Amino acid sequence: MAESRHSVFRQFAASDWNGFLKGVEKEGLRVDRNGFIAQTPHPQALGSTLTHPRITTDYSEALLELITPVCSSTQAMLxxxxxxxxxxxxxxxxxxxxxxxxxCELDGDASIPIAEYGSSNIGRLKHVYRQGLAVRYGRMMQSIAGAHYNLSLPDSFWRTWQQALGNEQTLKDFKSDQYFWLIRNFRRRSWLLMLLFGASPALDASFVANVSHELSRFDAHTWFGPDATSLRMGDLGYHNNAQSSLNICFNELSTYTQTLDRAIHTTWPAYEAIGTRRGDEFIQINTSVLQIENEYYSAVRPKRTTEREEKPIQALESRGVEYIEVRCLDLDPFSPVGVNEAQVDFLDLFLLDCLLADSPRIGDAECERLDDNYKDVVARGRYRDLSLCRGGNRTPVDQAARELFDQLEPLAELLDGWNGGDTYRSALAEQRRKLPDTGAWAVPSAEVVAAMQSSGLGHREWVMEQSRRHQQALRSETLDPEVLAAFQTMTRESLGEQQRMEAADGQPFAEFLDQYLKS
Structure with missing residues (x-):
């Protein structure tokens, strides 16, 4: 019997382990003092959303996205x-x-301004893509925010790991295969992240005005799922019927990129009926299942940093997978920055074990079971009698979580032994604490509902209070003068770079878009 990958990893010396490389992209809406989505332009003091390396927008002009650099520790990233x-x-x-x-409070699609990126062709392309999301799915879904966690391992680890496994691929191909190995296990276990970190069990009534749903009434302005963990990742959040036909289960890079490429070049009747223009205005990039790769909604993505005007598929095919992006994380409303230290350390442990555990390819039947497990935990993860399909058997959700925690314990002890301290055992213990023994769930979704109930506030008012509290805390903290100066420089340089791009663009947008689609 072949030696297990865990056993191979345990034979590493402490000096062979260089830790993780990590970063986070954190979204959040700007809102006015009445709790309504901001109608103002992106603040000029924050720089150009097209070119600023740390501060941009996602779908809406009001939806900020904050991006850390790549860091080698949780503390540095946070x-x-x-x-x-x-x-x-x-x-x-x-x-x-x-x-x-x-x-926050919305007033239909018209209240959600689409992000603007200036008059350059790249800026217009980003805006038209978002116009396409609006005509395809409406703007309401695009007002939701989350945190994306990016993780990679340094090349020094990959070379040691490749040698330990006796693998003779090129380093590029080996890394890509190993990241997909990790992703397959992530698919098998992603339900656990929704249980532990789902923090959106309630929503403002304006979000579902004139929409059929099965939520329960919390108060006059709030609906909630009594057992839900993440409405954001459920049927009311990010979903797309057209994309369900893609059937991507992430077995390998070639099939992943081929499937996405086919989707970008396969027309979808409903989108074809809309067309790409309304008069002289471009309203979507194309009429395909996907306008671009980023339109594919998934809990995890293999990623490669792109060059300007390079498509994600091109980057992946030419240089391989560089890191993985975990996309299913709700914002932690109790944290001023939307994520917390124990959460990040647990994610590192969880993802490393996904790489080390056995990871056979996922067939169609298993893919469907995994989707069902994920959807069940999103919709009713705190239901005491909920069970998941694992290995052909039904297992109560809290028991399944404990079994995974037990599996992670030896790896946490190994990493702590190499690093010194108890970082990973503490992060694991914090997650164990969230499960009910005889008492109630202590997961974030339960704590959000409990906090609203104890305060007597609905979703809108409670989140407003949290947001004010976080703002006061952050504004009371002095920003280091050198850090402040660096941000001011980024603002100035990003605005200047956007102006230079716009001045240099002489090509008509229609011609630019045609070339982009053919590339």
């Missing part, structure tokens, strides 16, 4: 994220940075 938050909070004026994933 410190960077907090610095970005401090700078943003200093430049929001009377507005608040919404601390929850499900949005």
């Amino acid at each position: 410190a960077s994220l907090r610095d970005i938050h401090r700078f943003v909070q200093q430049n929001l004026g009377d507005e608040l940075f919404w601390s929850a994933s499900m949005p």
Whole structure:
């Protein structure tokens, strides 16, 4: 019998282990003092959303996205994220940075301004893509916010790991295969992240005005799922019927990129009926199942940093997988920066074990079971009698979680032994604490509902209070003068770079778009 990958890893010396490389992209809405989505342009003091390396927008002009650099420790990453938050909070004026994933008060699609990126062809392409999301799915779904966690391992680890496994591929191909090995196990276990970190069990009534749903009434302005963990990742959040035909289960890079490429070049009748223009205005990039790769909604993605005007598929095919992006994380409304240290350390442990555990390819039947497990935990993860399909058997959800925790324990002990301290055992213990023994669930979704109930506030008012509290805390903290100066420089340089791009663009947008689609 072949030696297990865990056993191979345990034979590493402490000096062979260089830790993780990590970063986070954290979204959040700007809202006015009445709790309504901001109608103002992106603050100029925050720079150009097209070219700023740390501060941009996602779908909406009001939906900020804060991006850390790649860091080698959780502490450095969270410190960077907090610095970005401090700078943003200093430049929001009377507005608040919404601390929850499900949005503030809205008034239909028209109240959600689509992000603007200037008059350059790249800027217009980004705007037209978002116009396409609006005509395909409506704008309401695009007002939801989350945190994306990016993780990679250094090449020094991959070379040692490749040698230990006796693998003779090129390093590029080996890394890509190993990241997909990890992703397959992530698919098998992603339900656990929704249980542990789902924090959107409730939403503002304006989000579901004139929409059929099965939520329960919390108060006059709030609906909630009594056992839900993440409405953001459920049927009311990110979903797309057209994409269900893609059937991507992430077995290998070639099939992943081929499937996405086919989707970008396969027309979808409903989108064809809309067309790409309304008069002289471009309203979507194309009429395919996907306009671009980023339109594919998934809990995890293999990623490669792209060059300017390079498509993600091209980057992956030419240089292989560089890191993985975990996309299913709700914002932690109890944290001023939307994520917390124990959560990040647990994610590292969880993802490393996904790489080390056995990971056979996923067939169609298993793919369907995994989707069902994920959807069940999203919709009713705190239901005491919920069971998951694992290995052909039904297992109560809390028992399944404990079994996974037990599996992670030896790896946490190994990493702590190499690093010194108890980082990973503590992070694991914090997650164990969330499961009910005889008492109630202590997962974030349960704590959000409990906090609203104890305060007597609905979703809108409770999140407003949290957002004010976080703003006050961050504004009271002094930003290091060198850090402040660096942000001011990024603002100035990003605005200048956008102006230079716009001045240099002489090609008509229609011609640029045609070339982009053919590339």
